[in-house]
Amino acid sequence: MQQYLIKTALFLLFFAPLSLSATPRQALVPGGLAIIPLPSFNSETSVTFNDNRTTLFNNGGSLYALAGISLRTKPGTYYFKINQNGRLIEKIGVQVAKKQYEEQHLTIKNKRKVNPNKEDMARISKERVRKRKAKNHWTATYPDVEFIWPVTGETSSVFGLRRFFNKQERNPHNGLDIAAPEGTDIKVTANGTVIEAGDFFFSGNMVYVDHGQGLISLYAHMSRIDVKPGDVVKRGDIIGAVGQTGRVTGAHLHFAILANGVLVDPVYFLPEQQPARKLTKIE
Template sequence: MSHTYLSNRILFILLILSSSVIHALPEQALVPGGIALLKLTNYEQDTEVYFKNKRIAVFPYENTWVAMAGIGLSTQPGDYEFSIRRADGLSLNTKVTVKHKKYDEQHLTIKNKRKVNPNKDDTKRIAAESKRKKKAKRLYSEGSPNVDFIWPVTGRISSIFGLRRFFNEQERRPHNGLDIAAKEGTPIKATADGIVVDSGDFFFSGNMIYLDHGQGIISLYAHMSKITVKPGDVVRQGDIIGEVGQTGRVTGPHLHFAIIANQTLIDPVFMLPKGGNTYADTTEKK
């Protein structure tokens, strides 16, 4: 890790520590792809909280602390525990119940057949990129994140989170973010204060950026036509980080926007303000 990155990491921590207080919590949704919230009354700032053996974000809210856990899309209905580890060594557990949620299907036609069935060279590239994605996804950095997120772009939501996806009638992984259709070249904003941890051209995702917002909360922006930031850059909420495009596996210009919490991809709508974008039929092409 470079000296410049470490210096910027310290700058970012100071920046978010001086940010305004959180005005609204993310929406709790105890379903696969959702969010579980836990208020920590009478706890100290350095209390650590874990969910499914992964450390989760803890941030101040209205004179108390709140822990936020992302619930994975593959999570089965049932009871799960928050593990609370206090600074004095005392450990406590509290239960949360995850309910079933059924996600719809989406069928898309991809003209570039290699984006559905990659060749041998493509597969090698995808494997190398997968390691980069996992590294970004597993990042946990200190600093209290501001979870008052904003929409990164205004447009038509053409694909919602969690859809079972079929490309050229072949089933692939479920959709792990929101697709916001907009004109190519539309500016993309940082959803919150953060630091760029990775960026580049990826086989499926095209031009993509990962922003670290602190404590395992990461935002992802894909299929961009242009990236205007680089790894190590510190950005403020609303800063322009690139432009909408149609790079990677796409059927048209749009922004694929995703949020990671405790190494888990969650539905971004639970972190975003209501309104601002219109929804399209989720079965249509982008």
């Protein structure tokens, strides 16, 4: 006899399993988010998605589990597993659909930013260790999920584009680029703690902010950084300014979000429409 019952439900892309009014929004595609409600969660419950840790968050008094769907995810069924006292009690399947991302071709004048020399490579590998550490940072605090746009401006490059620098293919674009003049203040997207800040070869001046439960936001190519690791920040606090440091073609903010190590499209965390540019200038 089975000691416990495994329930399996299949949610389709067009079938929203929860009634979240704002954000984060579910998007069952590579680079998107899978979200399920947790009606009977207690301290002995844990939730995984595709065998990775999920982000738990509160919204309107209800608890949810959120998982980032990596850009490399193939279409198919993936499972949330809800465990109680180490035993599987519920398995919920979600159907991840295909998403075709477009190509983007960029010309970078500083060729070393595309083909780094030996010295650069040594620097890059040291920075990779710091980045990995920041990316995998985890705290138990439930995150504040009321994200705001860090700067006001037009989206100059969307998430997921297949990128070619000087005709050579590199990693896909893993964030959202918001165009704004150099020196524009950057606001932190939600409450959190600064976990990394410094000058990186490709990303230029960059800041990582931990929001809790594996949810981390990242700000790159800044002209200046106003915070340091350990600083506690509140949504809207200014953490630096827009710049063009690192591998760039002009001034913009590269804004990225990690959900337990998985880079996801930040638009699913942001309010649908950002305020009109002229309105913010009146402030």
